Amino acid sequence: MTDKKSIIIKFEAESDQTVGDITKIVGLVQARFFIPIIDALNLEANPRSSRTGSVTDAIQETITNSPKLFPFMTKGVLLASSQYERLDRGRIKLEPNNPKIEGILDGGHNTLAIGLYILGQSMEYHGMTLSSSAKTWDLFKEIWIKNRILVDAYIKDITAKVTKNNLDFLVPVELIVPKDKNDTACVFSFTNNLLEICEARNNNAELQLTAKANQKGYFNALKELMELHNPAIAKRIEWKTNEGGAVKAQDIIALSWLALNLLSPVKEANSDKPLEPVAANKLYSGKGACLKQFEKLMSSPDVTGEAEDGYHAELINAEVRSAFRIAVDLPDLYDYIYENFPKCYNANGGHFQAITACKTLNRKRKVKVTPFKGKEIDTLTPDGFIMPLFYGLQALLGKREKNGKKEIYWTTPPMTFLNDNFCKIVDDYMGNLSLCDYDPQKVGKAQKIYIDAIKTYKMAKAGML
Structure with a gap:
C-alpha cells in the first residue's frame, strides 16, 4: 500500500449534498489554498494524464484576463477521499486511502494549468522564467518540487502585502467522500463506485477506451510482464x-491477438455468449476493434476477478497470462520482420523501391526507425505488407496443459526461426503483393493472405521451403 498523504484545503461558500452512501462537498478554494492539492496529489486516479495544449492555454488566459469570472467559466476539479476530517474555518483534512482510485478524479487539465500559473508567477517574482519543457503533468511536478521554495516565498510576500496578489482567483472544487467514513460497508460502496463516477465525469472529453481499460487495471498483467x-x-x-x-x-x-486468438472459449460479462476471436486482418485495419474486444475479454468473469481494493480487475486466467508472455516477445519479432523484409524482398529478385507505396513512404519520412523499438534502419515498409507476415508467426504457437493449467507456448524459438527461414518465407509471400497490385491497403485487409502466411510458416517449420 502506498504511504498516505494528508492535505488540508480551505473552502469558501461550502455546501453539502448527500445521496445514498456518498456526500458531495461543493465550494470555492482560493488559489493559494489550492497549492496543497498540487503538492500532495497526482493523477493516478484520473483516467488520463494531463498535458499542455490549447485547453491549458485557454485556462491560464482566463485566469490572467478574467480572474473574477474563472469560477464561472470552468467546472473546476473533482476530488475523492475515503478518509477525511472536518476542521474549523471551512477547512477539511483529506487522507486518500488509495491514490490509485482516490485523489483527482476529474479536472487534471485545470490542475495542471493552475499549477503552471502559480509556479510561473512565483518564478517571475524571483526574476526567473518557467521552462516550456513542463508539457506533461509528470514533468511539471518535477519542476514544481524543484522550485517549491519559490512558491512559499511568493505566498509569504503576498500575505505580508509586500507584492501584488496575482493569486486572488477562486477554483471551483467538488469533494466526494463516504457519508460515514467509519462504516466499512459505506466506505466499500463509495470506493466501488469511483470508476463509474470518473468515467461519467470524463465523458464530456470523450474518454478513450484505452484510458478506461488502463484505469480498470486491464493492462496491468501485460504491463508487468513487459x-x-x-x-x-x-x-x-x-x-x-x-x-x-x-x-x-x-x-x-x-x-497480442496473435496469441489471444488461440484461447479456449470464455464467456462475455453478463452473458453466456462466448467471446468472438479477432479477425486476423483487424490487427492491421481495426486496432480500435482489437482494443474493444480486449476490453470484453478482460471484463469476462472467466478471465479477471476483483482485486483486493474492490476496484481494479485482477487476472485469474492462466491461459490468458501465458498469451501475455507470448505478447512480450511480439514487438521485437514485428520489428525484425519490418527491418528485414526489404532486404529479403530484394534478395529474392524483387525491386523494393520500385513499388510506388514503398518509394513514396521512404521519400516522405526523413526519420527511419522500427515501429516498436525505434531502431534506426535504412528502409521503411508499409505496415499492410508486414502484418500478414507477422501473423504467420501463429504457426509457431501451440497449446498444452502444464501443471493442470492450459498454456499457449512457442513450439520453437521464434527469433531463431526467423533468422533461419525468413527470406525463404518472403520468397513464397511475394506473389501476394502482385495479386493485390502492390497496394499495402489491399494486402493488409485481405484475410486470405493471413491464412496463406500461416501455411507458409508451417511449411518452413516442416522444412518444405
Missing part, C-alpha cells in the same frame, strides 16, 4: 493516455 521481460519496449509504451510514449497501448494490444 517491464520484467522486455524493459526496452516497456519504457516506450503509453499505457495511460497523455502520459507520453512512442508506442501506443492499442498497438501492443493489437499484436
